[in-house]
Amino acid sequence: MRQKLVVIGNGMAGMRTVQELLAIASGLYDITVFGAEPHPHYNRILLSPVLAGERSLQDIVLSDWNWYREQGITLHAGRTVTQVDRARRIVRADDGTEAAYDRLLLATGSQPVLLPVPGAGLRGVLAHRDIADTEAMIEAARTHRHAVVIGGGVLGLEAASGLARRGMAVTVVHRNDWLMERQLDAEAATLLRETLETQQGLNFRLGAQTEALLDDGQGWVRAVRLTDGSELPADLVVMAIGIRPHIALAQQMRLHCERGIVVSDTLQTVTDGRIYAVGECAQHRGVAYGLVAPLFEQGRVAANHLAQMGIGRYEGSTVSAKLKVTGVELLSAGDFMGGEGTEQLLLRDPDSGVYRKLVLKDERLIGACLYGDAEGGGWYLDLLREGRSVAELREQLIFGEPVHG
Numbered sequence: 595m596r597q598k599l600v601v602i603g604n605g606m607a608g609m610r611t612v613q614e615l616l617a618i619a620s621g622l623y624d625i626t627v628f629g630a631e632p633h634p635h636y637n638r639i640l641l642s643p644v645l646a647g648e649r650s651l652q653d654i655v656l657s658d659w660n661w662y663r664e665q666g667i668t669l670h671a672g673r674t675v676t677q678v679d680r681a682r683r684i685v686r687a688d689d690g691t692e693a694a695y696d697r698l699l700l701a702t703g704s705q706p707v708l709l710p711v712p713g714a715g716l717r718g719v720l721a722h723r724d725i726a727d728t729e730a731m732i733e734a735a736r737t738h739r740h741a742v743v744i745g746g747g748v749l750g751l752e753a754a755s756g757l758a759r760r761g762m763a764v765t766v767v768h769r770n771d772w773l774m775e776r777q778l779d780a781e782a783a784t785l786l787r788e789t790l791e792t793q794q795g796l797n798f799r800l801g802a803q804t805e806a807l808l809d810d811g812q813g814w815v816r817a818v819r820l821t822d823g824s825e826l827p828a829d830l831v832v833m834a835i836g837i838r839p840h841i842a843l844a845q846q847m848r849l850h851c852e853r854g855i856v857v858s859d860t861l862q863t864v865t866d867g868r869i870y871a872v873g874e875c876a877q878h879r880g881v882a883y884g885l886v887a888p889l890f891e892q893g894r895v896a897a898n899h900l901a902q903m904g905i906g907r908y909e910g911s912t913v914s915a916k917l918k919v920t921g922v923e924l925l926s927a928g929d930f931m932g933g934e935g936t937e938q939l940l941l942r943d944p945d946s947g948v949y950r951k952l953v954l955k956d957e958r959l960i961g962a963c964l965y966g967d968a969e970g971g972g973w974y975l976d977l978l979r980e981g982r983s984v985a986e987l988r989e990q991l992i993f994g995e996p997v998h999g
């Protein structure tokens with residue numbers, strides 16, 4: 595009899611792992627997938643281009659309903675798993691559906707962090723996380739005029755740009771003095787802000803804190819009040835201040851969790867070897883990632899292990915960030931701020947709006963922050979990952995990969 599694999603979370607990490615597993619051991623398991631969203635597996639990162647009107651929701655489906663049937667996968671879409679009995683090895687969903695497992699894969703992703711301010715529960719206050727949020731934003735942009743996005747990180751700026759493209763007047767409120775401070779230094783962030791102001795018509799309130807969201811008297815948001823007392827008109831508020839691994843179910847299952855569900859190099863939870871966790875809900879060697887590249891790498895190793903070819907080990911990922919806003923090119927990776935014991939190589943071309951900073955330590959590239967022209971960024975990422983000496987390349991390093999004629 596075939597073993598039973600149950601997957602909780604029909605998102606990018608869970609389904610990537612299933613696809614990897616099917617590619618190497620298609621007949622090994624009867625697979626059942628539970629997904630809280632009423633959709634087949636889609637590409638979450640493309641929600642921003644959908645919001646901007648550059649893609650449709652149909653374009654971003656990665657595996658349609660037929661695919662599950664063809665693969666013999668039982669999919670319970672629109673069903674949230676609320677209980678797992680680890681002794682009997684049975685999961686139970688909110689509608690009472692049950693499934694037994696020999697192996698269980700947790701891929702529950704993250705949840706957006708919502709600012710705990712008065713008015714946060716008003717209608718017209720959204721996150722930028724899933725199809726439902728995107729559809730609600732598109733609808734709000736059709737019927738409303740003023741948007742405030744709280745959070746000037748990647749997700750906030752992509753939401754702001756998409757809403758502006760749909761005709762809204764958008765203000766971004768950001769706590770820090772410069773945008774995307776986790777990916778950019780102040781100089782690159784200033785260039786970014788100027789581009790977003792001139793090309794996208796966005797407004798910014800930097801170094802600003804939200805105090806409350808104000809009610810229009812009928813339960814809908816009408817304004818955002820900042821701690822300096824100023825009020826910004828807002829009939830749509832998007833909160834994009836961060837994400838938190840979705841671990842409530844794992845905690846209820848008494849799996850060891852810190853920020854995320856703690857897993858080993860084989861992506862097995864440290865508490866229960868039958869249970870794996872991948873993607874944003876997982877914490878590996880102290881890190882819970884929030885990007886797709888690591889979860890693809892995790893998916894390969896988890897699939898390998900589930901296929902009983904236990905040779906792969908996940909050792910962590912070097913991550914990089916981009917911004918999916920048309921007209922903006924940037925790339926950031928590693929320790930781009932530098933500090934004691936590091937050296938910086940800089941290139942500035944104000945006429946073309948290009949800024950490039952490389953951070954070296956002991957003749958190795960440890961960080962990069964590119965704005966305006968990120969072409970060739972892949973080469974820097976390779977150098978970062980390889981950690982090899984760049985002593986011989988030093989003179990031309992800032993100009994990109996040498997062309998050998």
Ligand SMILES: Cc1cc2nc3c(=O)[nH]c(=O)nc-3n(C[C@H](O)[C@H](O)[C@H](O)COP(=O)(O)OP(=O)(O)OC[C@H]3O[C@@H](n4cnc5c(N)ncnc54)[C@H](O)[C@@H]3O)c2cc1C
Pocket residue numbers: 602603604605606607608628629630631638639640641642673674675676701702703704722723724749840843872873874875883884885886887889916918
């Ligand atoms: C708008 C946006 C743009 C992004 N852009 C980029 C980008 O450019 N580059 C990049 O690298 N990353 C980007 N990301 C991040 C990337 O999408 C995530 O890292 C990735 O989707 C995480 O995959 P995951 O499977 O861990 O979580 P998810 O894709 O969120 O999947 C988790 C799924 O599990 C479901 N679930 C949770 N609990 C249960 C339960 N109890 N029962 C059943 N189902 C459950 C959730 O509903 C969800 O569908 C972006 C994210 C967003 C929101």
